[in-house]
Amino acid sequence: MVASGVRYDLAVESPEYVKELVTHHVGGYLKIAPEHTEDGPLSKMMKPGIGAYDRFKQLFDEAATKAGKQYFLIPYFIAAHPGTTDEDMLNLALWLKKNRYRADQVQTFLPSPMAVATAMYHSGVSPLRGVRHGGSEAVETVKNLRQRRLHKAFLRYHDPENWPLLRDTLKRMGRADLIGPGKHHLVPNWQPAGTGKGGGEGRRIGRKHKGQKFTTKGIHPTRVKAR
Numbered sequence: 001m002v003a004s005g006v007r008y009d010l011a012v013e014s015p016e017y018v019k020e021l022v023t024h025h026v027g028g029y030l031k032i033a034p035e036h037t038e039d040g041p042l043s044k045m046m047k048p049g050i051g052a053y054d055r056f057k058q059l060f061d062e063a064a065t066k067a068g069k070q071y072f073l074i075p076y077f078i079a080a081h082p083g084t085t086d087e088d089m090l091n092l093a094l095w096l097k098k099n100r101y102r103a104d105q106v107q108t109f110l111p112s113p114m115a116v117a118t119a120m121y122h123s124g125v126s127p128l129r130g131v132r133h134g135g136s137e138a139v140e141t142v143k144n145l146r147q148r149r150l151h152k153a154f155l156r157y158h159d160p161e162n163w164p165l166l167r168d169t170l171k172r173m174g175r176a177d178l179i180g181p182g183k184h185h186l187v188p189n190w191q192p193a194g195t196g197k198g199g200g201e202g203r204r205i206g207r208k209h210k211g212q213k214f215t216t217k218g219i220h221p222t223r224v225k226a227r
Contacts, residue, residue, distance in 0.1 A: 001027035008032045008056035009048040022063035033076040037095045044083035079151035080108040080142035082120035089154035103155045108148050160195040163187045
């Protein structure tokens with residue numbers, strides 16, 4: 001069975017492959033890694049646009065329906081990758097909410113040896129475009145602890161512990177219109193008792209880190225993980 005590692009951007013070129021994969025080689029869940037929705041960080045990861053994920057999900061769901069299977073696609077996303085701005089994370093959070101995704105695990109980018117992203121993180125420039133004195137492409141890096149927490153909070157926009165930090169940030173970004181009780185709002189303007197202490201980090205309420213199932217487009221309960 002195939003559980004992860006599928007190059008979905010190549011798979012969309014062959015609907016026959018996706019049908020074969022889903023019908024005979026998926027054991028219930030398939031994990032893929034779109035990583036982000038925005039072109040800025042995706043270009044630094046050398047990843048395709050989110051449209052490739054959307055197309056793969058469409059083919060995956062169609063193949064599962066035809067096969068009479070209840071299979072689930074689990075996308076992975078990452079916070080604070082080099083090249084990611086606060087606006088990028090906000091747009092990702094809005095995409096997650098629009099698609100009714102709730103991350104049950106969150107991890108921010110950590111530099112690791114021999115990775116291109118690590119070179120970007122430490123140097124602040126992109127080696128993908130060539131490194132030249134005075135002419136290198138600058139890359140925004142997220143090193144400040146509060147900003148790293150913020151990027152994680154955007155991925156877990158549904159967690160009441162993160163709402164105070166997100167409300168403050170949305171006001172600073174001029175997006176107070178996303179604060180309120182409506183479905184189109186990202187976070188509510190109220191706070192449950194006993195939550196929100198410590199600026200968005202701290203004690204969790206409810207079931208702790210269980211896989212949170214939810215409905216995507218009213219058809220398949222799905223989970224999403226963020227790295």
